[in-house]
Amino acid sequence: MSFLDLAKERYSERYFDPRPVEQEKIDKILEAGRTAPTACNYQPQYTYVIQSEEALAKVRSMRVSHFNAPLMLLVCYDTETAWRNTRDQWYDNYCSGEQDATIVAATMMYEAEELGVHSVWLRGFDSQQVAETFNLPKNHIPVMMFSMGYSSEQSKPSPLHFQRKPLEETVKKL
Ligand SMILES: Cc1cc2nc3c(=O)[nH]c(=O)nc-3n(C[C@H](O)[C@H](O)[C@H](O)COP(=O)(O)O)c2cc1C
Numbered sequence: 296m297s298f299l300d301l302a303k304e305r306y307s308e309r310y311f312d313p314r315p316v317e318q319e320k321i322d323k324i325l326e327a328g329r330t331a332p333t334a335c336n337y338q339p340q341y342t343y344v345i346q347s348e349e350a351l352a353k354v355r356s357m358r359v360s361h362f363n364a365p366l367m368l369l370v371c372y373d374t375e376t377a378w379r380n381t382r383d384q385w386y387d388n389y390c391s392g393e394q395d396a397t398i399v400a401a402t403m404m405y406e407a408e409e410l411g412v413h414s415v416w417l418r419g420f421d422s423q424q425v426a427e428t429f430n431l432p433k434n435h436i437p438v439m440m441f442s443m444g445y446s447s448e449q450s451k452p453s454p455l456h457f458q459r460k461p462l463e464e465t466v467k468k469l
Pocket residue numbers: 305306307308360415416417418419420452453455456457
């Protein structure tokens with residue numbers, strides 16, 4: 296399948312089968328993340344794998360929609376190693392960490408999709424609560440989480456999935 300077809304077929308999965316994701320597939324998903332570009336190649340990302348009953352129970356104790364996925368990934372960046380742009384007049388010492396973590400996450404999402412492992416990108420959480428619950432080092436900033444796993448029989452895209460703006464609205468020539 297071409298990349299564009301894969302991208303078009305993907306939708307946010309919110310109906311997971313409890314079947315665990317095989318370690319071999321998790322390893323490939325993480326390896327895909329390792330290939331992602333990052334500013335100056337500093338690789339400030341940290342991916343926390345949330346798979347044990349204990350760690351999943353911690354997520355369930357938080358205010359975050361997890362959709363009962365058997366696997367979750369939490370992607371963070373390290374404030375101490377992320378690249379800083381000292382020449383940007385809009386931002387004071389602009390930190391690339393969110394962008395770095397995001398492209399790592401996106402790369403993992405599409406690798407997972409290719410392996411038949413579906414996901415939903417989650418940002419509706421309280422960063423402080425996540426950091427405290429998992430006792431993260433204070434320089435690890437939570438950027439996003441995935442709920443991941445195999446689709447259950449109820450799987451279907453949400454109505455939002457079908458609402459893509461036309462390119463004429465979002466692409467401008469300069
Ligand atoms: C930055 C970001 C944050 C998101 N946060 C959430 C979230 O907290 N909960 C959720 O159910 N979906 C979340 N989503 C998924 C979007 O709602 C979804 O991608 C969008 O509605 C388009 O649907 P589709 O992914 O099925 O094509 C998020 C997606 C992105 C990129």
